[in-house]
Amino acid sequence: MPLLLNSNFIDGEYKKSFSGECSTKSPFYDYTIELPNSSIVDVKLALSYASQARKIAYTLSFEQRAAIVMKAAASYQVTDEECEHLVKMTGMPRKHVHTRMSFGKHILESLPQMIRSRYGHAFGTITRQILKNGHYAGYETHRSVDGVIAAFVPPNDPAELPFLLGHVVMYGGTIIVKPSISEPYMALKIAELLTKAGYPAGGLQVLQWNTADATRAQVSQELVRASSHRIIMGGHHTAEQLLKVHDNDGNITEEHYSSGRNCIFSSGNSKAIMAPGCDIEAVADMLVAGAYEWTRDCVSTKSVFVVGEEQKNKLIAALQRRLTSFCVGDPLDENTDIGFVEDVQKISGIIKGLVDFKYAQMHAGDYNARPFLLETTNVHSPLLQQELPYTLTIFPVDSVSSAVAAINEASLLLEDKMTMAVSFFSPTHIDSLDKSVMNMLLTLRCHLLMYNKPSIALNVFLRHQDTILTEFLTRPMSVNVE
Numbered sequence: 001m002p003l004l005l006n007s008n009f010i011d012g013e014y015k016k017s018f019s020g021e022c023s024t025k026s027p028f029y030d031y032t033i034e035l036p037n038s039s040i041v042d043v044k045l046a047l048s049y050a051s052q053a054r055k056i057a058y059t060l061s062f063e064q065r066a067a068i069v070m071k072a073a074a075s076y077q078v079t080d081e082e083c084e085h086l087v088k089m090t091g092m093p094r095k096h097v098h099t100r101m102s103f104g105k106h107i108l109e110s111l112p113q114m115i116r117s118r119y120g121h122a123f124g125t126i127t128r129q130i131l132k133n134g135h136y137a138g139y140e141t142h143r144s145v146d147g148v149i150a151a152f153v154p155p156n157d158p159a160e161l162p163f164l165l166g167h168v169v170m171y172g173g174t175i176i177v178k179p180s181i182s183e184p185y186m187a188l189k190i191a192e193l194l195t196k197a198g199y200p201a202g203g204l205q206v207l208q209w210n211t212a213d214a215t216r217a218q219v220s221q222e223l224v225r226a227s228s229h230r231i232i233m234g235g236h237h238t239a240e241q242l243l244k245v246h247d248n249d250g251n252i253t254e255e256h257y258s259s260g261r262n263c264i265f266s267s268g269n270s271k272a273i274m275a276p277g278c279d280i281e282a283v284a285d286m287l288v289a290g291a292y293e294w295t296r297d298c299v300s301t302k303s304v305f306v307v308g309e310e311q312k313n314k315l316i317a318a319l320q321r322r323l324t325s326f327c328v329g330d331p332l333d334e335n336t337d338i339g340f341v342e343d344v345q346k347i348s349g350i351i352k353g354l355v356d357f358k359y360a361q362m363h364a365g366d367y368n369a370r371p372f373l374l375e376t377t378n379v380h381s382p383l384l385q386q387e388l389p390y391t392l393t394i395f396p397v398d399s400v401s402s403a404v405a406a407i408n409e410a411s412l413l414l415e416d417k418m419t420m421a422v423s424f425f426s427p428t429h430i431d432s433l434d435k436s437v438m439n440m441l442l443t444l445r446c447h448l449l450m451y452n453k454p455s456i457a458l459n460v461f462l463r464h465q466d467t468i469l470t471e472f473l474t475r476p477m478s479v480n481v482e
Helices: 038-057 062-075 080-090 094-119 160-170 186-198 216-228 237-242 280-293 309-325 344-356 400-411 436-442 463-473
Strands: 006-010 014-017 020-026 032-036 126-132 134-142 147-153 173-178 204-206 229-232 244-246 252-255 260-265 270-274 302-305 363-368 371-375 391-397 419-425 446-451 474-480
Touching: 006 038, 006 186, 032 134, 038 173, 038 216, 062 094, 062 160, 062 186, 080 186, 094 147, 094 160, 094 186, 094 446, 126 474, 134 270, 134 419, 147 160, 147 216, 160 186, 160 204, 173 186, 173 216, 186 204, 186 280, 216 237, 229 237, 229 463, 237 244, 237 260, 260 463, 270 280, 270 400, 280 302, 280 309, 280 391, 280 419, 302 309, 302 400, 302 463, 309 371, 309 391, 344 363, 344 371, 400 419, 400 436, 463 474
Parallel strands: 147 173, 147 229, 173 204, 229 260, 270 302, 270 419, 302 391, 371 391, 419 446
Antiparallel strands: 006 014, 006 204, 020 032, 126 134, 134 474, 244 252, 363 371
């Protein structure tokens, strides 16, 4: 599809706003895109179509929804023009942009089977039989929620929209997406794909406006007020801005935490633990994949807790070899490994301050160049709390239990008091791992535990990875047959 960025996607069609336009410029290239600067009129129009689509989407069977998602997946392609656009807006290398966009196709292909295996399928619905004493005692079924869902999506990962909108279709919901003006294209692409594949027009809609424009503050408020469910992927700071209305004196005049259901995503700062006896080269490869290939994601590895001084030194040497061979340059070049970042001076200032005051040691990079490899022994260091791009921090520990304790302490300082993902690297197969070690790992304050996998290597078939969305986008019902 062409890059129809100067449009909203309403009722299955691209529509311009009558309220004017806004523009956003790439922070990395001489590249500017024009976007609609939508008004309350556009929101009300989209809400009207969403209400009509809701009546149709609700009646679709599980088989019909699955067929729509699979048809969209079959039509999903990644073009050079799309890649170039995302490279220019994100500063990420072309080859990694292509990989993350392609992962969206895999998500759509996997969703129907994934939901069948997790939640069951009977009576044309998402339904699981429940056993009691070896006999079926009843069923648990999931139905789509009432009302309209509003989603506010950041620009950090092109795979987020297939994940979000694919689930909405599988659960028969209706949604209006407000993407970041820093990268609105993926929302348009996926909404159009699923609508063309057969989802009701108006079921998946995309509205754009400039959130920095004070005259558009009421547009966000109107969408929040009119929606029964809100998905906010920008963290608690973004949620505060959206769900609380202030007057000119800073007083709260309206809040929406209690006026509907809110699903807020903000965890990040993923970590790793390297147990004694690991294959140094294999772990170095996995850390490079987790930390540097897609450095913008909330599951990108930001720190690794290494057990043992000798193992730490060997890992640093292995990482230094890899980082030295990386091609740092224009992200549009197919050979580039390390792309651009915003706020380079701010990041350099943070790192320089930590190094100057002996709170960190630098093993790779310099104050004006990426990628960075640092070391700290301070569990309260900003390196363990901030999502610094192209930065991996080594944290030496004397045991796995010390690593777990340090991660849990550092996690308590995060916004959600949880780390998104922890990779555990071990020479032992998980089936042979000492029970006490596994019990210790299960106390980690994290959402995802990756065993000998990079933190970014998500497995969409693991039930926990969509539990929040499933519980949020559906209403449960139990059917007692005893």
